[in-house]
Each structure stands twice: as C-alpha cells, then as structure tokens.
Amino acid sequence: MITEKDVDHVAILARLALTGKEKEMFTKQLNDVLEHFQSLKRLNTEKVQPTAYVLPLRNIYREDQVGDHISLEDALANCPDRDENYFRVPKIV
C-alpha cells in the first residue's frame, strides 16, 4: 500500500513538484495500478534470464574522430536563459 508520504518521496526522486490534489490522485492511481501488477507474482521466473534489449547488440564503437557537429549558436538557440556562451541557472550552492 502506497501512502501519500511514499508519493512525496517518489516525487522528489522524480523532481516533480506536485499539488496537494495531484498527490491525492497519484496515491490512489498508483495503488490501483500496482494492484494490477500483482498478477506478475503468479509467474514463476526462477530460472529465467531478464531481457533488457531484444537484439543481440554489443557495444558499438567508432573511430575517435571529430565529425560534423552543431554550432555553438545552434546548441544554445533553445536555451531558456543564456549568458554569453553559457546556460544560466538559479543558484546551486
């Protein structure tokens, strides 16, 4: 059973500021969905390997060479707050 306190904790992990109404709603909905998830417990997976990706892909390497890249201007064009060639953010420490 997930409590509103659990929801608070998860919201901080997920970096989501939630309103009181949202917390209430997500507490209920997460409990509902997790109840459906219990069905997986019936499944015996003792000797089963997990599958994260379906294709037998290994690490893909390339030569360490400078290729085409976007310009500094393009990289900063969508930035909400810019100071010369930096992304500006509110104070961190």
Added chain:
Amino acid sequence: MHLYQLTAHELHELLINKELSAEELNNYIFDRIEAVDDQIRSYITLTKESALERARVVDKQIQAGAKIAPLAGIPVAIKDNICTKGVRTTASSKMLSNFIPPYSATVVEKLEAAGVTIAGKTNLDEFAMGSSTENSAFFTTKNPWDTERVPGGSSGGSAAAVCAGAAVCALGSDTGGSIRQPASFCGVVGLKPTYGLVSRYGLIALASSLDHIGPFTRDVTDCALILEAISGNDPKDSTSASYKTPDFFASLINDVRGLKIGVPEEYMAAGIAPEVRLAIEQAMSLFESLGAVVEYTTLPHTEYAVVTYQIIGSAEASSSLARYDGVRYGFRAPDAEDVMDMFMKTRGQGFGPEVKRRIMLGTYVLSAECYDDYYLKALKARTLIKQDFDRAFEKYDVLLSPTSPTPAFRFGEKAVDPFHMYLSDICTASSNLAGIPGISLPCGFVDRMPVGLQLMGRYFDEGTLLRAAYTFEQNTGYHQEFPEI
C-alpha cells in the same frame, strides 16, 4: 474518386506522365487540409512554404526528363515527436512548445533524400503516452469516420491525416501499439518494423527498448515504399541493426499459398467485441480460401504482456524524460529559488497528468525497494513473452489477430480509469516487448467504423508480412473505403 484519395504510387504515375505537377499536388493537399483540418485537427504545425519549394524542385527534374524517385513530390506528415530541423517539434507537450530542433531525425533526412515534401507535424498524446490523443497538451484529434470518436493514439494525428486525405502518407512512432492501433481505428495501413530496422535518431524518446518508427499509408504498396525509404543501418543510432534492407517492393505478391498462419487464441479471448471477432474470423477464412494454412495457436504469457509493458515502459520513460530539466531547451518555470526548485517546478508545470503518472510509476518501480519485485520481474516476463513468439514462429510464418479488441471508442469513454485505457494495448504491446514486426490493415467495418487486422512476423521478415497484407488487400478492397468528410 478524388485526388486526395489516391495513393503515393498512383500519384507517382500522374506525376511522371505530367498529368499533374508536384506543385499542384502539394497545393491541392494544403487546400484539403484547410477544408477538413478544422474538424479533424490532425496537424500542430504546417510547413507549406518549404513543401511547395521542394515540390518545384521535383517539377524541374520532371521537366528536365530526369527519372524521379517513387516518393518524389509526395506530401508526407510527420508525427510531432520526430525532430525536423528548423521546424518546431513539440511532442504535444507544454515542455517543448517552443522547441526548434537543430537537426532532423534520420528518418526525416531519408524521406527528404527520397524526394518527399513534408506537409507538417501531427498531433499525438503528450510524449506519445496514450491511446487516443486525449493526452495532447494542445488539442484532441478527431476520427474522420466519426468526429465523436477518438482517432486512436498515440500517433492519432498521423493516422487521421492519412485517413482524411490531409496527407498522402505519414510517419508515426509505436512503443506499445501507437502506430497500429490508430491505423486500425482510422482504417489505414500502419506498420511497426522489427526493432533495429529503422533508426530512431531524432525521435523524442519515450522508452528506448520499445520505441519504433514506422509508416501510415492508404495501402500496402505505399507502406512498402515508405519502409524501403526509411530503413537501414544508422551509425547515429547504436541500437540500429546492421541489416541490409531488402527490396520490400518485391514482396508485394498476391499469393499466400502454403503460408502458415497462426492465430493466438489469447488475442481472440475475453474483451474482444463480437463484431471484431467476426471480422477477424472472416479474414482467417479468406486466407484459407487463398491457399494459406490457418490454425489456432497459443502465446501462453499474453496475459502478462500489458503489465510487463506498463512496468518496463514507465521505468524507461522516467529515465528518458529526466532530461527535461529547464536548462538547455524547453520550458522553464519562472521564479525558482534555487536549481532544485527550478527542476521541480519546471517538471511539475511542464508535464501533463499522464506523463507525471508514468514518471511517478516508473520512478517507483526502479526505486531500490521495488526494483527486483517489479522491474527485474518484468524483464524476466519479457523473456517468456519473447520465447512464446520464438516458439510460434518455428511453426508459423505469420501470426494473425485483431489490432485492437474494439473499434474506435468515444471521447472520454476510457479516460476515467487509466488502467482500462492501457488495456487497449493488449493485442499490440507484446510485439514491442519482443521486437517483432507488426502491420495493421483494414479488414471490415462495424457501424461504419473500421476494424483492423494485425499480422505479426519473424524478426526482419517484413517481406512476408507485406506479402500476406498485400494479398489480403488485393482480395478485399477495404482500403478503397473513405470517410465522408
């Protein structure tokens, strides 16, 4: 027959015979958009000027006597979670409502290299999370067959645009059924390729081990043409397979004699509307009468597919969407006290309810206390689901099922209970978990609403899927039905 009802391959004939210029065709499609899109609302952004400019280039090539590519001058719509350089790409989210990508997705570059004109960017459920476009932060797209009903989702805008003649073809993305389900609801052809066949570079990620890009078209021939144009290895996508693209066009053979078709009984079980079951049984009989061997089979772990998909999908989404922090691009909430406050407020205000719900769920199942019970357990269930398919494909060339248990539902009908909405993924989510290809094509109508037939195939065996789909289409004709709009 109207011009907007023609397929790309039919329009190509008109273009090369100089019965129609590419500029005329593009103007015509934009007129059609103007006429119907107030009702359908499939597009978020139109790119008329650049489309006409590219059309004129194609016309010059035709005038000069050059041989043009099969898709040259054909107007194609792009789902708005696929990046287009210099053209706003929103993922239907407030978070990206002003985002202008500095590069194009590989599929967009490939389509442009094939000569298409891009008509615009289509609506979706926010960050592709949904089955109806009701989760778009901007507006809801309507089903052209009945504007009281949803077009499906998440690629509802792309499906509705092709259906209504507001684009000849379109691209969508499919993480749990988001191409095939709207194709089924709108009565068009939609294909999710094998994982790795089509590059996802430039697709705004939802769940990277499940995301695919694929075409929406009015018939199977166009589907093969678009697939041919967008598939192939891409060094920019490390999950892209080193697989030589076969000639999909050569698979368009009207012959299924000897083809072995399995029908998973779990997909025909509880929850399926009786009329949908009837349409699928008729499709089975047709394939049989055309010389295919059709039998019921079993995919025993199907009952776990939706839950497994929900756990893995939300876990990966919570990770993929961690990048939206208000620093480098996208929305940033004003008046933050410090950087943590900025992250929290930006994400709290920038994401809609469904996105927050899935991020919360995904973060929860990945948290230290729950990882083994939910996430790892789901990865193991995924192995069992994949093995079901491996076994089935030892015996069958193709698996046949409905695409969705019901035709398009009404607005608001499923929004009340999120889990109920998730159940509309029941026939499609397994193939995302396994990475196998699937196609949806129209196979009948219930009260003038289209029903979709899904065919699933072996890894990288899109050829057989296209052959079976083409044969079905050539022997039925449902693809020639159009909504009265």
